[in-house]
Amino acid sequence: MKKVTIILIFIAFVFCLPKVNAQLINWNTMGSTQHIINANVGLDYSVSYGIGYGYKPNTKLPIIMDANFSMPSGKTLFDDFKTKIGGQMLLLDISNFRGALALYGMYRRQETELVRLQNFGSDMKATFGYYKSKWFVAAEAGFDKAVVTHFKHSQAFREKVYADVADGWYEPATGGNFSYGLQTGYSFKKTDLTLALGKRISQDFKTAPFLPLYVNLGLNYRLSYH
């Protein structure tokens, strides 16, 4: 039942929030912005490409809701991908110093010759930095949790590795990685060029992913209120 609850919460999260993107934001250029379109490329567990859309409702507390889709490189299209839906909220605004919190629900999928994995997870990130109208620099720290994962193994896995492997939903949480790094950006006209880079470490703080660094180069295009 625990998994059912998680999935229902995830669905509610996905459908109840207007859609936006996981892009890097220059909070100082958000004034009358209502829509943000984003494209990004980087190293995110693998070389990956993403697109996103962000929506900024007209609220007192600056909020950006966003949705993002990314796909790693490789010869097979759409066998692996990740979708993130959630929002970013500006919580601290003192002079040009800003602090924000981002929360996302995730669905991701990977298929290899041996197994197909489908996962529901969450991603949380806090940023704190110095924001000017033309540029910003901020520190970021986050936690990416794989909450529940479905495994479906291929015949090849059963023949080569383990015939009696058990397919199905697996708990408790099957993974989790912390990340920390820096983000920066340059803004001109309706465009932000952004760069984030940092390091990932597994939740035990002892082991690291196969590619322990992450890099994300993004381009935001802002559309304003009428």
Added chain:
Amino acid sequence: MKILKTSMAILCFGFFLLSCDKEKSITEPGNLVPKTVMEDPTIPSVNINGAKLHAQAFGPADSTLIVCLHGGPGANFRYMLNCKSLADKGYRVIFYDQRGSGLSQRFPGGWYKNQGAKAIEKTFYDDLKAILHHYKTHPNQKVVLLTQSWGSMLGTGYAGKYPDDIDGLILAEPGGLKWEDVLEYVGKTRSLGLWSETLNDAAYTDQFLTGKENQHEILDYKMAQLSAANTVVGDIKSTLGPNGIYYQSVRDGAVISSAMFEIGEKYKPDFSEQIARFQKKVLFFYSSNNKAYPDSWAQKIMLVYPNKDVFKVQGVGHSGMLDQIDTWTTVTEPKVLQYLNSL
């Protein structure tokens, strides 16, 4: 809005139905990885040096011992099972999964690292010595090590350290014997293209699965995915014929693999350090399809053996001279028998 609510209700109901099966535990042995000898008492095993090792022996107990040393560290002996045919030729063939590997007992990473500079000796040489002691039925029984990859590095180190313990040494593509050669070879075998599906398969999984330092079930499962993905060394699926029934499901030992790599980085072992003490003839195989093992590399590695026969096996990769039954039967085994007869 009505359509949205109806869609949501259908989706929720769908997920609810999909979710009715009981969730499985990722750390439960037998779910994603096979049980080891510690969890399944029906698996054949021997107890040595405080460890329970998965082991099987074939052939007449009193005849020459052929002890098979598998690759890794952290792999298993399944792919060497074609060598069982030597039992039909009158030899006593011994297979065992090294400590922390295959279906043998697992130990925490700290157990290996706490051995310090003696880790390789305590973990591998002492266990091999105990295996020989366990299976030898009389003092004059000849012993030959039949080894591949990491097993050949281990066999070389053992032959140099205890030259009187063994009468023959058969090697198949030891990656490197000096630590810097090991690093170079491993680097070549793992040179995955940045944009490749292989790299993606290996790396993308990290966001789905993370095992803590000693969560063997998760780490071993992830290692199995990585092992299966290495195409550089030219290996294809093992063909074991009827021998496959003796070891049906495999498991890698991720903790010992990473612990030994750390230990290697720290102490920079040289497995060929004492091999000059072993003056008996060595039989050295290498393959044509391992891109990381060209003729020049084979010649460099084999230099340290004072007395050797060298044979390049055509049409197979790193393990193919053993794990492809046709190649084993028609090419490798005749060479091995010729070598054994010469001892």
